[in-house]
Amino acid sequence: MDQKQNVLRLPSERLYQDELEALRAHDNEAKPAGWQLSPRAALTFITGGKVGGTTVTPKYIGNRRLVEMAIATLLTDRSLLLIGEPGTAKSWLSENLTAAIHGDSSKVIQGTAGTSEEHVRYSWNYAMLLAQGPSESALIKSPIYRAMETGGIARFEEISRCASEVQDALISILSEKTIAIPELGKEIAASKGFSVIATANTRDRGVNEMSAALKRRFNIIVLPSPSDLETEVNIVSRRVAEIASSYELKASLPAQEAVMKIVTIFRELRGGVTLDGKEKIKPPSGVISTAEAISLLTGSMALAGSFGTGTITEEDLAGGLQGAIVKDEEKDRLVWKEYLDNVMKKRGSEWRSLYNACREMND
Numbered sequence: 373m374d375q376k377q378n379v380l381r382l383p384s385e386r387l388y389q390d391e392l393e394a395l396r397a398h399d400n401e402a403k404p405a406g407w408q409l410s411p412r413a414a415l416t417f418i419t420g421g422k423v424g425g426t427t428v429t430p431k432y433i434g435n436r437r438l439v440e441m442a443i444a445t446l447l448t449d450r451s452l453l454l455i456g457e458p459g460t461a462k463s464w465l466s467e468n469l470t471a472a473i474h475g476d477s478s479k480v481i482q483g484t485a486g487t488s489e490e491h492v493r494y495s496w497n498y499a500m501l502l503a504q505g506p507s508e509s510a511l512i513k514s515p516i517y518r519a520m521e522t523g524g525i526a527r528f529e530e531i532s533r534c535a536s537e538v539q540d541a542l543i544s545i546l547s548e549k550t551i552a553i554p555e556l557g558k559e560i561a562a563s564k565g566f567s568v569i570a571t572a573n574t575r576d577r578g579v580n581e582m583s584a585a586l587k588r589r590f591n592i593i594v595l596p597s598p599s600d601l602e603t604e605v606n607i608v609s610r611r612v613a614e615i616a617s618s619y620e621l622k623a624s625l626p627a628q629e630a631v632m633k634i635v636t637i638f639r640e641l642r643g644g645v646t647l648d649g650k651e652k653i654k655p656p657s658g659v660i661s662t663a664e665a666i667s668l669l670t671g672s673m674a675l676a677g678s679f680g681t682g683t684i685t686e687e688d689l690a691g692g693l694q695g696a697i698v699k700d701e702e703k704d705r706l707v708w709k710e711y712l713d714n715v716m717k718k719r720g721s722e723w724r725s726l727y728n729a730c731r732e733m734n735d
Contacts, residue, residue: 381618382618383467383471383477383478384431384467384468384470384471384477385471385475385476385477387618388417388429388431388468388471390426391417391423391426391428391429392408392409392417392471392472392475394423394424394425394426394428395409395413395416395417395423395428395472396408396409396413397424398413398423398424399413401413404447404565405523405564405565406474406522406523406524406563406564406565406566407473407474407565408472408473408474408475409472409473411443411444411447413472414443414469414472414473415436415439415440415443416428417431417468417471417472418430418431418432418439418443418465418468418469418472419431419432419436419439429610430610431464431465431468432461432464432465432468433598433603433606433607433610434461434595434596434598434599434603435596438593438595439465441591441593442454442465442469442593443469443473445591445593446469446473446525446567446569448591449549450567450589450590450591451546451567451568451569451570451589451590451591452469452567452568452569452570452590452591452593453531453569453570453571453572453587453590453591453592453593454466454569454570454571454572454593454595455571455572455573455574455592455593455594455595456573456574456594456595456596456597457573457574457575457597457659457661458573458575458659458661458663458664459597459659459661459662459663459664459665460595460596460597460661460662461595461607461662462571462572462573462595463529463571465595466527466529466569466571467527469525469569470524470525470527470569473525474524474525474565476524477525477527478515479515479516479518479519479524479525479526479527480515480526480527480528480529481514481515481516481526481527481528481529482529482530483528483529483530483531483532483533483534484530484533484534485533485534485535487533487534487535487538488538489537489538489541490514491514491538492514492516492538492541492542492545493514493516493517493541493545493551494511494512494513494514494517494551494553495512495514496510496511496512497509497510497511497512506555506556507556508556511553511556515527516528516542516545516551516568517551517560519562519566519567519568520545520549520550520551520560520561520562520563520566521560521563522563523562523563523564523565523566524565524566525565525566525567525568525569526566526567526568526569527568527569527570527571528542528568528569528570528571529570529571530571530572530573531570531571531572531582532572532573532581532582533573536581536583539582539583539586540583540585540586542568542586542589543583543585543586543589545568546568546586546589546590547589549561549562549566550562570590575659597642597661597662598662601632601635601636601639601647604635604638604639604662604665605628605631605632605635607662608631608634608635608662608665608666608669609625609626609628609631611666612625612626612631612666612669612670612673613625615666615670616670616673619670619674621670621673621674621677622677622678622682623673623674623676623677623680623682623683623684624673624676624682624683624684625673626669626672626673626684627684629722630669630684630689631669633689633723633726634665634668634669634689634693635665637693637711637716638660638661638662638664638665640653640711640715641653641655641656641660641697641707641711642655642660642661643655646715651714651715653710653711653714653715654707654710654711655707656697656698656699656700656703656704656707656708657699657700657703657704658696658697658699658700658704660696660697664696665696667696668689668692668693668695668696669684669692671692671695672684672688672689672691672692675688675691675692676688685729686725686726686728686729687729689726689729690726690729690730690732690733691733693708693730693733694708694730694733694734698734705734708730708734709734712727712730712731712734716730
């Protein structure tokens, strides 16, 4: 089997390899130092278009100006911070920007409570360190260190999940564009093209608030949730189709009506009010994001393909909704029951079978 086909999740530079090659072949504009594409070609990769005989699929559906601002930031000595609610495609945009500009999106630090300063700078192979003392061969380079060497882009996911002292290890790197290694009596200076794209979740605000000093080192772009129902349905439909193709799910894609219903439910629960603005709704405790809607529908496809007829049923959707919404058993079950009885039940025959399936699952 082709190794590419046997990988669960391909990085963007491999997933969209044909598009990137077509863009490079037709890109006659000047490329900044360290960049594989010109800024306009990178924009086309993210927002979609036509290059020669190749159709470039849009990777981010939203405000084009925000993407232009993100690319413009990476042309300067400033790093980029993408902020937004869960499911606003921060990580997806970060990965695809890196793939377009540098051709390698693998230099990633995943921010967690356990992320240490060594993950940001460098660490040591302690067996070699004890055997021969500090040396180049004993040095373990962080993703940021490797990006500085190659003039590439390092990604720092969920930076606000890290402790403050870990975040602040970035300040000197972003200011001076160097990493000092006192054990070896040297420092590494960043090659041209080096930058950092960080992401932060607004739901994590207050967990480890970023210092003002660190924020000043970034250009900050806030990615909004999809502005309207049609845009979110479009995003969900596209991503479900891409994921289903990658996973080779043995089911047909969800009907547009099913996607519309799921996105409607999510938008109303997320916003705390029905789309027509006539009735207030108690929101659940968990995150009801676009990413959750995508996951729900791909999970429904897996159910239908493995244990059904290959066509998504209302029962498949109901099971996914139950898992996505009822995160806190006591509180969320009541919130979901109120939504079913006060909103969905009143929507008539088109919603009746989904309502019945959801009620049966929630009882």
